């Protein structure tokens with residue numbers, strides 16, 4: 001495949017080419033990296049809005065409302081829905097697709113669902129690549145929605161310029177579950193489904209939780225209420241998002257968030273690449289011999305892993321000299 005042509009087509013706004021490269025990224029198809037290298041140089045660093053929170057709180061409904069308003073301003077939009085807990089064909093993602101149908105007909109919105117394909121677990125860096133592809137495609141902003149799976153969710157949100165954590169009125173357990181991991185990353189809180197009882201209680205629970213933090217380094221996350229199904233509170237939410245964008249752009253905090261994200265991505269790519277190369281170098285026969293030794297316990301995966309990587313490091317040092 002001609003990867004530079006693929007990259008070229010994407011920068012000319014070819015949606016099919018973008019969809020194709022995204023699939024190659026998801027399948028970790030050999031050579032996709034060549035296209036990504038070209039696109040990385042071309043990408044402008046489009047603003048990324050992250051929307052996260054527990055299942056079913058109304059994230060997609062909020063994304064839909066935000067998207068409508070951004071489109072009304074003439075913006076070209078990318079939307080990426082990531083669900084680390086389900087495979088790509090999973091129910092939750094299908095749900096997103098159904099609920100977002102009214103956006104699908106719009107040629108200036110590119111929507112993509114991603115799930116865990118099992119195995120490699122590089123969903124966070126894959127989602128990062130997808131954002132870059134949509135950037136190169138000419139999107140003016142990208143919205144990333146993710147639903148729960150602890151650290152993966154937090155990792156995925158690391159690429160966002162502004163992180164909105166959504167919750168809904170409840171008995172208080174919801175607030176507990178937000179506390180675990182998501183509290184630290186929110187730039188804006190939203191209590192959605194404010195038409196339901198208990199909204200005020202949830203609002204004040206979150207606010208008093210935030211009051212415990214002594215130093216916000218210039219940005220204390222606002223806690224807003226919405227009724228996304230009726231489009232209520234969304235304008236205020238967008239206002240807060242824009243305010244945060246203005247505050248964060250060029251800030252130390254955002255830079256360190258993005259650096260942490262890039263570091264994770266780099267580590268992942270290096271380990272994939274090193275693993276690939278090492279196994280390329282071990283011949284099939286040699287590998288089989290090693291496996292047999294492990295099988296009859298004259299060796300172990302632990303010692304073999306140490307030996308193989310030590311070999312590589314030694315060779316590398318030798319060639320450097």
Ligand SMILES: Nc1nc2c(ncn2[C@@H]2O[C@H](COP(=O)(O)OP(=O)(O)OP(=O)(O)O)[C@@H](O)[C@H]2O)c(=O)[nH]1
Pocket residue numbers: 054055056057058059060061062092095096099147192193194195196226227228229230
């Ligand atoms: N009562 C009420 N229902 C809402 C509101 N916003 C969304 N819903 C409903 O809540 C349900 C879930 O909404 P989604 O937007 O799919 O929620 P989500 O957080 O994206 O769900 P997952 O992606 O599956 O985690 C849908 O039936 C929505 O119609 C709201 O403000 N009030």
Ligand SMILES: [Mg+2]
Pocket residue numbers: 059060061096145
């Ligand atoms: Mg959703």
